[in-house]
Amino acid sequence: MNSAEYLKLSNCIRILASDSIEFSGSGHPGMVLGFADVMTILGFNFLKFNPSDPNWFNRDRLVLSAGHGSMLLYTFYYLTNYKNFGLNDLKQFRQFHSKTPGHPEYGAYAAIETTTGPLGQGFATSVGMAIAQKKYEQKLGKIISDHKIYCIVGDGCLMEGVSYEAASLAGHLCLDNLIVLFDDNKITIDGEAGLTVSENHLLKFKSLGWNSYAIDGHNFTEINTALHGAQNTDKPTFIACRTLIGKGCSNKINCASVHGSPLGKEEIKSLKKNLCFEDMEFYIPPELKNIWEAAWLRNKENYDNWQKNFLNISEDKKYYLTKPNINCSFLDNIIPPGKDEATRSSAGRIIKELAKLSDKIIFGSADLGGSNNILSNLSQIISKDDFSGNYLHYGVREHAMAAIMNGLSLSGFLAIGGTFLVFSDYMRPSMRLACLMRQQVIYILTHDSIGVGEDGPTHQPVEHLATLRALPGMNLFRPADYIETREAWRLALNSSQGPSVLALTRQVVPQISDKVVPAxxxxxxxxxxxxxxxxxxxxxxxxxxxxxxxxxxxxxxxxxxxxxxxxxxxxxxxxxxxxxxxxxxxxxxxxxxxxxxxxxxxxxxxxxxxxxxxxxxxxxxxxxxxxxxxxxxxxxxxxxxxxxxxxxxxxxAAVSDNNETNQRPKRGFVGRVWHRIVKNKGKCLLLGAGVLAISAATFGVGLIPSVLIAAGTVGGASAAAEIKAVHNVYDKLSQVINTLFAKITKNNIQQRGQALNQSPEIPTMGINQQPQIPTLETQQPERTRPAAPNLTSSSKIYPPPTPQSPSSGQKEQGRGA
The missing domain is CATH 3.40.50.920 (Rossmann fold)
Known part of the structure; x- marks a missing residue:
């Protein structure tokens, strides 16, 4: 096809996107209008896909990091006739429970690769997908896995720090299967990008180990040439596509106002006139729609051959394409520690065994592998020369690590990554997306309290447990000892519908779960x-x-x-x-x-x-x-x-006494007697005799006359004056009863409190001093346990956890060192 024919096809994207956004009353038309030409060349000449099989394993991944331009994806799905996606889905744009939410959401429609919207997240997630592809390729060969990852980014994505972190690691690993297409329209919401950015993106990416090109994003030949050059290389590729935001508009082209608002009916009418389309809603000429629907046919032979090759590979390789399903019975075979230890060390014991079970698990840490007890002498390092390993050095890139873990998870791997709990602040946007996408990723967050000690408040988490618990869909486990750590792992490994945090100690803690607790x-x-x-x-x-x-x-x-x-x-x-x-x-x-x-x-x-x-x-x-x-x-x-x-x-007790004395309800004589008996029946039975004696001695009323008066009153035989006198007697008697019992209760608590005040304070211990802890019996970690007995009489005393140096015996350095 020539440029004029490509332009007609790309204008189909512009028309449908404008109508859909106008129809919904909200959206971001600017980027879609500007990037439609690049999307057309990508879709027709390079992207490997099958509309009838949106989840084909060897499809190219198309990630829209600039998620506000979601209509770029949705119009492509409609034009190429993706399975179960029609014109009505475009009309449902941004509507409740539609396949076309405002920003792409994983799970809303089968072809959406990942949830994006927070700028830069898609970029870093793409790096995780690229690493996953490299692992598949090394394990299964190119006949099963040779797909590319295309990521579309905007100015905002590149301003976010997470994109730099991810780009740095991608360059280091020479991820030649990653192609980033930059919509370089030089416009942000506040105005021209020059208000805040003056860096040279090409030189920056080149310095990070990328191929970097700058092209005219509306020149079909240049677009085609640049994408062709990215197919066979030894580096990731960055292509800056200079575009005009709102291209095709009469009054809003190259304006910040076109970024995030519908064009308006008059502007759309003008747009259709400029693009030579009829002024009809959602109308695409049938001949152009037919051409779009045939775009995937260049992939048909590739798709058919892949299906044949897949049938011929071994069963273990087929199994490798599935999400790992860990049999947690291995946990019951790990010998519990015979001594007290930090829960990070307990987790480390389990990680060593877990790594033996599946090569679909990828461990990693943000330069804290030893401190997190994730890195061991059994770890096999992933490098640019060998992707078969199971451990990824993320470097000091917590944010990128969390997003890359999402990409690995979306690609079928179980990602387990670690850092200090306090640095989860750097990871939070990606952790939130993991919750939103319900991805099973596991975060090992150690040094979980002031038990960190001398490193100080910058390294001591305070609010972090609460903020992570606030994330919908996040399971946060904070185990107390080895047994609870083991069971937290069991639960996290079985939580396939969301992420988990294991918050673990630096300091040594007692083994307290030797109690008999049902599993x-x-x-x-x-x-x-x-x-x-x-x-x-x-x-x-x-x-x-x-x-x-x-x-x-x-x-x-x-x-x-x-x-x-x-x-x-x-x-x-x-x-x-x-x-x-x-x-x-x-x-x-x-x-x-x-x-x-x-x-x-x-x-x-x-x-x-x-x-x-x-x-x-x-x-x-x-x-x-x-x-x-x-x-x-x-x-x-x-x-x-x-x-x-x-x-x-x-x-x-004091408040209760005061309330009882001052807020006694006013009742008749019989009612008051009955109320006191019901409310204080135990006291009445125990002290009834004493109360009668007190009443007789205090008020000068004989014991037998008192009883007779009460009986006579209840029976209705007493005169009105006599009843009134008995009322007065009972009021005084009630006050004595209340004072007596309040005094008994208060004295009892005071006596126990005085004994408590005489208890010696437990001495504090130095950071390297071993706690004096009685030897505890450790039960075998059996999954089936008898019912818990009454343990209130236990005589064992458990001192507070005593901080200790790292398990290795080496003085641990803070991350600021």
Missing amino acids: HFYQQGAYMLVGDHNKSPDITIFSTGSELSIALTTKEILQEKGFTANVVSLLCFELFFKQDVTYIRHILTNTGLKVAIEAGCSLGWHKIIGENGLFFGIESFGHSAPAAELYSYFALTPVSIAKQIFAKLLKN
């Missing part, structure tokens, strides 16, 4: 570790992670002083609140005073402890100091917590 309790997100829910305790302590051992020690202190307490482990908030109402009520009711302990902010804990509960955590930034000193400074020690629990109980 299914972990799946419910929260379970009673110690206590008897059939009996109403004075206190229930909810906790997670390293603070669970503090909760257990607090419980033992309170129990020694006469209080009863249960301890609940909240391994995963999200799983817990997905349980049925009966189980949630089982955990959250009949609890006594609710107490929560977590070395983070309180945000979100109100759902557990309510407005009247106590939260022990951190509502400010941390400090540079040894971890044990920080736990003491923030009052996260068992004795400090126990004292504050006592103060709360005492306050509650």
Whole structure:
């Protein structure tokens, strides 16, 4: 075809996009009008696809990083006659539950490769797809995997830092299967791109190890030549396509106003006139539509040959094309540690075994492989010369890492990546998209609290647990020891419909889950570790992670002083609140005073402890100091917590006493007697005799006359004056009863509190000092366990977790070093 014929075809994109956006009343026509010529050459001459099989494995991936130009994709799907995609889908643009949302959404329609919209995300996700293709090619050969990844970006994508991170790694790995097409229209929402950008994109990408070209994005010959040159090379390719935003318009061409608003009826009428199209809504001449529908036929032979080749490959290679399905029974065969250890070390034990199970798992870390315990001597490194490995060095590129993990997951791999929890802030936009796309990626986020110690507040997460829990679809596991870490892995590996975070400690923690806990309790997100829910305790302590051992020690202190307490482990908030109402009520009711302990902010804990509960955590930034000193400074020690629990109980008793005295409902004599008996039946039975004696001695009313008066009044035999006198007597008697029981309760709490105040504070320990912990019996990690016994009488005391140097014994450096 010549340029005039290509122009007629690209104008079909312009017409349909303008009508669809106008029809919906919102959208971004500018980019689509400007980039239609490049899209036409790509679709007709290079893109490998089959409209009847949108998910064909060896199709080229087309990623629109500049997601606001989504109509570029949708018009292409319609014009080329993609399966189950019609004109009505264009008319449903931006409507509820349509196949054509405002920005491309993975799952809305089969051909959409990834969710984009936040600029730059598609770029970095494409790098993950390119790495995945390289792995498939090395494992299966080019006859099964030789597809390209085409990514369309705009000015905004290249301004975002994530695109630089991803481009840097792509150049380093020489990803020659990645082609980035830059819509270089030099217009942003605020005006010309020159307001904020003056860099030379070509030189930048060249310095990163890319091929880089600049072409006229409306010259069909130049577009074709540049794309042809990108097919056979040893580097990724960056093509800057100089375009005019809003091309074809009479009044809005090359204007910022055309970026994100419908053209308007008059402008569309003028556009159709300029492009020589009839002034009819959604009208494409049949001859042009037929040409578009035949565009894929150049791929038919390739498609048919691929199907034959696929039938002839071995079953194990066919299986390699599927998403990994991990049999988690391997977890039960790992020997538990015979000593206390950091949960990051516990996770490291599991990662070593997990890596042996499948070569469809790709591990990695943002330059913290050793600290995260993800990198080991068994790791096989992915490099530009060998993509068969299972470990990817992402470098200090947390944002790109998270987006690349999305690309790997979308390509059929299980991606597991790690960094410090505090640096998850750099990853959040990509983590959010993983939730939105329901991708199974697993984040290993270590150094999860002030237990980091001397590295200081820049490296000590405070708000991070809360903000990650706030992501819809994210499961955040914060295990307390090896057993909980193992079960968190089991749950994460089985969570195929969304991402998971494992928040792990740097410091050594006790092995506390040697308690007999039914395996299914972990799946419910929260379970009673110690206590008897059939009996109403004075206190229930909810906790997670390293603070669970503090909760257990607090419980033992309170129990020694006469209080009863249960301890609940909240391994995963999200799983817990997905349980049925009966189980949630089982955990959250009949609890006594609710107490929560977590070395983070309180945000979100109100759902557990309510407005009247106590939260022990951190509502400010941390400090540079040894971890044990920080736990003491923030009052996260068992004795400090126990004292504050006592103060709360005492306050509650005082309030209850005051309310009972001042807000006693006014009833008749018989009603008051009956109310007191029903409300205080236990007290009445125990102290009835004493009350009668007190009443007789205090008010000078004989015992027998008092009883006779009461009986006579109830029977209705007394005179009105006598009834009034008895009322007065009863009022005084009620006050004595209330004062007596309030005094008994208050004295009891004060006596237990005095004993508590006399308890010696647990001494703090240095960062390298080993904790003095009793030897604990460790049960075999069997999946089937007997029902949990009543453990309220346990005599074991669990000290707070003691920070320690890295498992290797080497002094660990902070990321700022």
